[in-house]
Amino acid sequence: MNFDLSHEKLFTYLLILCSIIISFGGVVRTHKTTYRACAVGRLNMAAAAAVVFRRNLFPLKLGQKACALHSSCALRDADPLPQASFFPPNDATMLPPGSFSDKVAFVTGGGTGLGRAMTQGLSQLGATCVIASRKLEVLQKTAEEITAQTGNKVFPVACDVRDPAAVAQCLDQMEKLTGLPDVVINNAAGNFVSPSEKLSPNGWKTIVDIVLNGTAFVTLELGKRLIRQDKGASFLAITTIYAESGSGFVVPSASAKAGVEALYKSLAAEWGRYGLRFNIIQPGPIRTKGAFSRLDPTGAFEKSMIGRIPVGRLGTPNEIKNLALYMSSHYATWMSGAVVRLDGGEYVSMAGEFNDLRKVSKQQWDLIEAMIRQTKGS
Ligand SMILES: CC/C=C\C/C=C\CC/C=C/C=C/C(=O)SCCNC(=O)CCNC(=O)[C@H](O)C(C)(C)COP(=O)(O)OP(=O)(O)OC[C@H]1O[C@@H](n2cnc3c(N)ncnc32)[C@H](O)[C@@H]1OP(=O)(O)O
Numbered sequence: 001m002n003f004d005l006s007h008e009k010l011f012t013y014l015l016i017l018c019s020i021i022i023s024f025g026g027v028v029r030t031h032k033t034t035y036r037a038c039a040v041g042r043l044n045m046a047a048a049a050a051v052v053f054r055r056n057l058f059p060l061k062l063g064q065k066a067c068a069l070h071s072s073c074a075l076r077d078a079d080p081l082p083q084a085s086f087f088p089p090n091d092a093t094m095l096p097p098g099s100f101s102d103k104v105a106f107v108t109g110g111g112t113g114l115g116r117a118m119t120q121g122l123s124q125l126g127a128t129c130v131i132a133s134r135k136l137e138v139l140q141k142t143a144e145e146i147t148a149q150t151g152n153k154v155f156p157v158a159c160d161v162r163d164p165a166a167v168a169q170c171l172d173q174m175e176k177l178t179g180l181p182d183v184v185i186n187n188a189a190g191n192f193v194s195p196s197e198k199l200s201p202n203g204w205k206t207i208v209d210i211v212l213n214g215t216a217f218v219t220l221e222l223g224k225r226l227i228r229q230d231k232g233a234s235f236l237a238i239t240t241i242y243a244e245s246g247s248g249f250v251v252p253s254a255s256a257k258a259g260v261e262a263l264y265k266s267l268a269a270e271w272g273r274y275g276l277r278f279n280i281i282q283p284g285p286i287r288t289k290g291a292f293s294r295l296d297p298t299g300a301f302e303k304s305m306i307g308r309i310p311v312g313r314l315g316t317p318n319e320i321k322n323l324a325l326y327m328s329s330h331y332a333t334w335m336s337g338a339v340v341r342l343d344g345g346e347y348v349s350m351a352g353e354f355n356d357l358r359k360v361s362k363q364q365w366d367l368i369e370a371m372i373r374q375t376k377g378s
């Protein structure tokens with residue numbers, strides 16, 4: 001067997017070994033002060049390991065090395081590319097005030113990240129909102145903050161979307177509080193990066209249950225109730241760009257999100273006759289704690305990811321908010337079965353065979369052109 005142990009790799013392995021030993025120490029020691037010291041030690045070790053991991057994947061320039069060894073720099077956000085200055089995000093709410101007056105909106109996962117931003121936008125434009133997810137405390141805090149800011153009521157309802165009985169109970173509660181919704185946003189999700197050979201059946205099931213079954217339980221139960229009451233509504237699902245392409249290392253999420261897209265396109269065809277519209281947004285990468293802590297916990301991938309986004313930066317929650325508000329509004333009543341990608345061009349940039357030629361310099365192009373021209377007549 002060929003063991004390739006460079007100094008840097010050896011150092012990484014030693015650091016990881018040290019963090020495991022120190023973590024173990026933290027578990028067995030019971031004295032409070034010692035435990036705290038160990039906890040700090042563990043965090044520093046983890047941060048140092050993250051830095052070295054990142055350095056191995058993306059070697060740093062000399063000037064950056066001092067920073068890289070300092071734990072506070074370990075998970076620093078990657079910078080946008082220069083062209084991003086052409087494409088500044090506009091976080092202002094796009095639709096006119098009152099666009100959702102007298103409307104009720106139901107947002108799953110509305111306590112955090114993109115769900116919170118969409119709820120804030122709906123509320124700002126006049127909607128009464130109900131937000132649902134597992135953590136009631138998180139929902140309550142978000143609901144209080146948004147209500148205080150907009151003056152429109154946001155109701156928190158605890159609900160694990162994996163459990164159809166809990167979904168039915170949550171919707172009963174919603175009916176009592178606000179009546180059935182005009183706007184539904186299926187945004188709740190679970191995800192983590194993992195080599196597929198490490199996935200347990202329960203790991204697979206957990207993601208598929210939250211993303212596909214959860215969306216189906218909410219959508220079917222609400223759909224039936226809306227149909228019974230002869231009430232129209234707009235349904236929006238938040239998927240992702242790899243729902244279309246598939247992606248290694250997030251296979252349960254890719255499979256489930258593809259299922260959600262099939263569900264929404266199918267229902268758009270079947271339930272239009274009941275006054276129900278179904279649309280999909282596929283976001284590209286947007287910094288939220290929920291996503292980045294599970295998809296890029298070391299911070300190693302962000303820079304290369306930004307490098308392949310033609311617009312040169314990550315998206316913002318408010319950019320998704322504005323698109324979601326439009327698609328859910330009375331301005332978009334002719335839109336159903338649509339899949340809208342919002343990703344700064346990342347998807348097409350990854351798909352095109354020759355897109356890596358962006359790295360070719362002007363001089364290199366002159367050379368390449370001359371070589372190709374020389375083939376004339378051959
Ligand atoms: C630079 C790149 C960064 C970002 C963006 C890039 C690209 C753009 C495209 C992005 C798409 C994003 C899509 C998203 O969906 S982001 C949303 C992320 N948010 C969440 O996931 C929030 C909710 N998540 C959770 O609550 C948990 O993370 C979890 C695991 C999903 C569910 O928690 P629960 O308590 O119900 O489950 P557990 O009991 O902890 O675990 C269940 C089962 O799964 C196994 N498991 C858990 N974690 C892992 C892991 N990391 N690797 C392998 N297996 C894992 C766990 O062991 C359990 O299985 P068993 O042991 O019982 O067999």
Ligand SMILES: NC(=O)C1=CN([C@@H]2O[C@H](COP(=O)(O)OP(=O)(O)OC[C@H]3O[C@@H](n4cnc5c(N)ncnc54)[C@H](OP(=O)(O)O)[C@@H]3O)[C@@H](O)[C@H]2O)C=CC1
Pocket residue numbers: 108109110111112113114115132133134135136138159160161162186187188189190210214238239240241282283284285286287288289290291292
């Ligand atoms: N950020 C990004 O780069 C991208 C995100 N997306 C999609 O955007 C959406 C929002 O993600 P984002 O805001 O980034 O991440 P978050 O982790 O902040 O959002 C996920 C939400 O889902 C809720 N949730 C998770 N499991 C359940 C469950 N079993 N029942 C009910 N609610 C649940 C969580 O709340 P709680 O823990 O209280 O249950 C949380 O509020 C997701 O659909 C994600 O797939 C798509 C592409 C890119």
